[in-house]
Amino acid sequence: MATLTLDQVTVPLRTFELGLSLTVDSTVALVGPSGAGKSTVLNTIAGLVKPAAGRIRCNDETWFDAERRVFVPPEERRVGLVFQDYALFPHLTVRQNIEYARRHGADEYLDRFKIRHLERDRPGSLSGGERQRVALARALARDPKILLLDEPLAALDAHTKIDVRAELQQLLAGLEIPALLVTHDFEDAAALARQVGVMVDGELRQTGSPADLVAQPADPFVASFTGANLLHGRPDGSGPDTTGVRLDDGTVIRTSDTGDGPVTLAVYPWDITISTTSPDDSAMNVIGGVIAGITELGNRARVTIGPISAEITVDSLRRLGLQPGQYAYASFKATGTRIVASKGGTE
Amino acid sequence: MKRRIGFFLFVAVAVLTLAFLLLPIVGIFVHTSPGKLLGQLSNPVVKDAFIVSLKTSLFAQALILLFGTPTAFLLATRRFPGHSFAVTLVELPLVLPPAVAGVGLLAALGREGLLGSSLSALGVTLPFTQTAVTVAVAYVASPLYIRQAIASFEATDPHLTAASRTLGAGPVRTFFRVVLPLARGGLIAGLALSFARGLGEFGATIMFAGSLQGVTQTLPLAIYAEFDRSFDATLAMGGVLVLISAVLLFALRIGLSWQRSPSTRSQSLFGLSSSA
Numbered sequence: 001m002a003t004l005t006l007d008q009v010t011v012p013l014r015t016f017e018l019g020l021s022l023t024v025d026s027t028v029a030l031v032g033p034s035g036a037g038k039s040t041v042l043n044t045i046a047g048l049v050k051p052a053a054g055r056i057r058c059n060d061e062t063w064f065d066a067e068r069r070v071f072v073p074p075e076e077r078r079v080g081l082v083f084q085d086y087a088l089f090p091h092l093t094v095r096q097n098i099e100y101a102r103r104h105g106a107d108e109y110l111d112r113f114k115i116r117h118l119e120r121d122r123p124g125s126l127s128g129g130e131r132q133r134v135a136l137a138r139a140l141a142r143d144p145k146i147l148l149l150d151e152p153l154a155a156l157d158a159h160t161k162i163d164v165r166a167e168l169q170q171l172l173a174g175l176e177i178p179a180l181l182v183t184h185d186f187e188d189a190a191a192l193a194r195q196v197g198v199m200v201d202g203e204l205r206q207t208g209s210p211a212d213l214v215a216q217p218a219d220p221f222v223a224s225f226t227g228a229n230l231l232h233g234r235p236d237g238s239g240p241d242t243t244g245v246r247l248d249d250g251t252v253i254r255t256s257d258t259g260d261g262p263v264t265l266a267v268y269p270w271d272i273t274i275s276t277t278s279p280d281d282s283a284m285n286v287i288g289g290v291i292a293g294i295t296e297l298g299n300r301a302r303v304t305i306g307p308i309s310a311e312i313t314v315d316s317l318r319r320l321g322l323q324p325g326q327y328a329y330a331s332f333k334a335t336g337t338r339i340v341a342s343k344g345g346t347e
Numbered sequence: 348m349k350r351r352i353g354f355f356l357f358v359a360v361a362v363l364t365l366a367f368l369l370l371p372i373v374g375i376f377v378h379t380s381p382g383k384l385l386g387q388l389s390n391p392v393v394k395d396a397f398i399v400s401l402k403t404s405l406f407a408q409a410l411i412l413l414f415g416t417p418t419a420f421l422l423a424t425r426r427f428p429g430h431s432f433a434v435t436l437v438e439l440p441l442v443l444p445p446a447v448a449g450v451g452l453l454a455a456l457g458r459e460g461l462l463g464s465s466l467s468a469l470g471v472t473l474p475f476t477q478t479a480v481t482v483a484v485a486y487v488a489s490p491l492y493i494r495q496a497i498a499s500f501e502a503t504d505p506h507l508t509a510a511s512r513t514l515g516a517g518p519v520r521t522f523f524r525v526v527l528p529l530a531r532g533g534l535i536a537g538l539a540l541s542f543a544r545g546l547g548e549f550g551a552t553i554m555f556a557g558s559l560q561g562v563t564q565t566l567p568l569a570i571y572a573e574f575d576r577s578f579d580a581t582l583a584m585g586g587v588l589v590l591i592s593a594v595l596l597f598a599l600r601i602g603l604s605w606q607r608s609p610s611t612r613s614q615s616l617f618g619l620s621s622s623a
Contacts, residue, residue, distance in 0.1 A: 046513050074512040087510035091528045100524070101514040142514055 009054035018202035029193035038182035047074035080139030088123035095119040102141040113137040149181035228266035257339040271336035272310035283331040387583030396569035407484035419496035449554025479556035488545035499533025532605025539598040
């Protein structure tokens with residue numbers, strides 16, 4: 001498999017500077033809030049944006065080198081870029097769109113992406129999922145050395161998204177070239193890529209497997225981005241094996257991590273149990289309060305009590321008959337907490 | 348009740364406005380029967396003027412298309428120092444009184460003019476030739492095409508040109524296969540407007556090219572010249588111009604509707620679905 005290397009690539013943006021070193025040799029996801037410069041990374045690799053400094057190499061081909069004044073134009077780079085809005089040519093049919101990238105052999109791609117029945121249609125009449133299949137077929141018909149996906153699931157409604165994500169997962173698993181995708185949704189990134197980089201304000205905060213990012217978030221931002229609850233407080237007495245952290249509202253949380261000064265604790269929603277009576281089990285932390293809100297996401301539900309959001313199954317939600325406004329308890333183990341930042345954090 | 352009266356007033360004003368716009372056209376065709384119109388077409392003055400108008404208009408529009416399209420594309424896609432000055436310059440002929448444009452052309456390209464001696468050295472004399480008519484028409488009509496072309500190029504989604512580049516097409520292929528087809532409707536509309544304006548050109552032409560039958564006398568100039576002699580010929584030429592204008596107006600409408608909905612556009616001209 002090919003390898004794409006970005007070496008200290010610098011692109012000045014409106015309010016900050018993008019600075020990035022990255023190696024892509026399998027499927028990698030860049031995840032971060034909108035405006036973090038993720039799309040710029042893709043455009044830079046594709047040659048649509050010229051960096052101010054750094055080097056971009058694909059295998060032994062140099063695509064960009066500021067010092068040696070090398071800049072290979074986009075049409076000679078062989079990248080397959082799938083735009084967020086797909087950027088299908090509206091005046092061409094599906095077949096013509098694919099033939100734009102490859103003069104012969106469009107049929108193979110029409111079959112592979114199951115869009116043969118659409119070959120004479122124009123993009124304007126296709127659904128979101130169909131458009132994405134055409135865009136992927138067109139990008140791969142170019143015979144690219146790397147596949148770049150810009151927010152591949154953002155343009156789809158929630159229902160279509162689940163199907164398309166599964167399709168995309170399958171495609172990426174069978175792909176013989178590296179792929180770099182950007183998304184603002186950590187869950188999508190974790191589902192599609194083995195390697196995830198969290199990007200904020202043009203810089204990579206942390207890279208690792210999705211499990212690594214959840215287990216060992218480098219800073220509060222990464223923790224909150226991976227879905228954790230963040231609790232701010234100060235150490236308040238140590239037990240034999242655990243540290244107490246007094247939150248701003250006075251609640252004391254016990255954690256198996258250690259820290260001093262103002263600290264930020266991360267607790268993942270799926271490590272939290274909800275009950276209607278005060279639990280008596282191994283969980284050392286119990287927060288009682290009124291349920292402020294319940295949000296259902298597919299077969300899971302987020303239940304918010306005080307500073308804590310818990311994720312439980314919709315089945316449990318129904319079984320307990322939870323309603324907003326009702327008094328309930330959120331409990332979690334001391335080992336389910338992580339101190340992600342001392343001294344007030346960096347957020 | 349009050350609201351009703353207000354609405355009625357608006358309708359009455361609108362009807363009056365539309366009637367006012369239509370009235371002169373009705374006048375021309377009430378005076379000239381189709382038979383008379385066809386009869387006047389064999390009148391040598393009318394025939395000559397028609398040929399001169401057609402020839403100079405076609406040449407002028409070809410020049411506008413050839414020089415205006417790249418200029419408009421550059422102004423639409425690039426930002427450079429002096430950009431807004433360049434855009435203003437493109438619109439200059441639009442606000443310049445045509446007679447002034449004619450005098451200016453004479454002062455620049457005439458025998459005694461700015462470039463006159465250089466042109467004479469090359470053996471070229473412009474004023475009062477058919478080429479002068481073409482130059483005057485191109486000068487006066489060009490802003491209508493270039494302005495519309497700039498707007499059409501600006502409306503082209505930059506993601507599509509970027510996609511074209513990543514799919515292996517260089518800038519030239521991208522221009523001809525993506526930008527031009529998508530801007531086509533707007534370009535046709537602009538050309539129709541510019542054609543209409545050029546066909547009606549009077550002031551600049553008479554100053555720079557004169558009004559010589561069979562050489563520089565276009566339809567509007569002939570209408571003015573024949574006015575005292577033969578009102579029938581005048582009306583016939585008027586009728587011809589109205590018919591051409593109607594065709595151009597139609598082209599303009601179609602062009603603009605294309606430009607507006609390129610993504611849902613079907614192959615058919617009138618928006619009938621091709622898949623049906």
